[in-house]
Amino acid sequence: ELKVEQNPLFLSMQEGKNYTIYCNYSTTSDRLYWYRQDPGKSLESLFVLLSNGAVKQEGRLMASLDTKARLSTLHITAAVHDLSATYFCAVDNQKLVFGQGTRLTINP
Amino acid sequence: EAGVAQSPRYKIIEKRQSVAFWCNPISGHATLYWYQQILGQGPKLLIQFQNNGVVDDSQLPKDRFSAERLKGVDSTLKIQPAKLEDSAVYLCASSLTGYEQYFGPGTRLTVT
Numbered sequence: 001e002l003k004v005e006q007n008p009l010f011l012s013m014q015e016g017k018n019y020t021i022y023c024n025y026s027t028t029s030d031r032l033y034w035y036r037q038d039p040g041k042s043l044e045s046l047f048v049l050l051s052n053g054a055v056k057q058e059g060r061l062m063a064s065l066d067t068k069a070r071l072s073t074l075h076i077t078a079a080v081h082d083l084s085a086t087y088f089c090a091v092d093n094q095k096l097v098f099g100q101g102t103r104l105t106i107n108p
Numbered sequence: 109e110a111g112v113a114q115s116p117r118y119k120i121i122e123k124r125q126s127v128a129f130w131c132n133p134i135s136g137h138a139t140l141y142w143y144q145q146i147l148g149q150g151p152k153l154l155i156q157f158q159n160n161g162v163v164d165d166s167q168l169p170k171d172r173f174s175a176e177r178l179k180g181v182d183s184t185l186k187i188q189p190a191k192l193e194d195s196a197v198y199l200c201a202s203s204l205t206g207y208e209q210y211f212g213p214g215t216r217l218t219v220t
Contacts, residue, residue: 043211098150
């Protein structure tokens with residue numbers, strides 16, 4: 001059974017700092033997704049990573065995928081308050097299996 | 109382009125009552141998914157439809173949950189009878205290619 005683990009589960013950081021969220025998964029997959037969820041809202045797709053070594057960037061967020069290590073990272077550069085949300089990774093194993101989520105709080 | 113629509117947005121019922129949720133996917137999306145998201149957790153797939161056929165319902169508690177997509181467009185998810193542990197947000201998603209999924213706003217169910 002595929003297991004997807006994120007860490008940290010909670011992250012409080014100051015504006016302007018950099019940090020990385022990690023997503024580890026237990027079985028082979030070539031497709032991984034990152035989603036953002038604001039409180040009381042649905043999931044918004046951020047990145048789709050389709051191959052080993054894939055790197056995608058949008059604004060202050062950058063995601064990468066290492067399929068050999070079964071690891072994806074979501075890097076936040078010079079965080080701003082608007083990035084406060086819960087971030088989920090999801091691995092495609094004929095169905096999406098989600099991690100527990102990382103609740104990110106960015107303080108002024 | 110209109111997104112995935114769900115109703116109702118909120119529902120409060122007592123245990124042992126029944127409830128139904130409705131989903132209208134993005135026009136033209138053949139694949140439709142229902143997820144359960146318990147507070148503090150990631151979404152868990154309950155059932156996946158391709159047009160009006162079931163692709164995966166391995167995690168659907170079939171003794172109390174049922175879902176249908178009769179004409180390959182709208183879908184309903186029903187719980188009968190509800191239990192306290194069914195309190196969650198029920199998310200509907202749809203996909204054109206089977207790769208990227210688009211999620212609706214969800215229905216927040218509280219069972220008392």
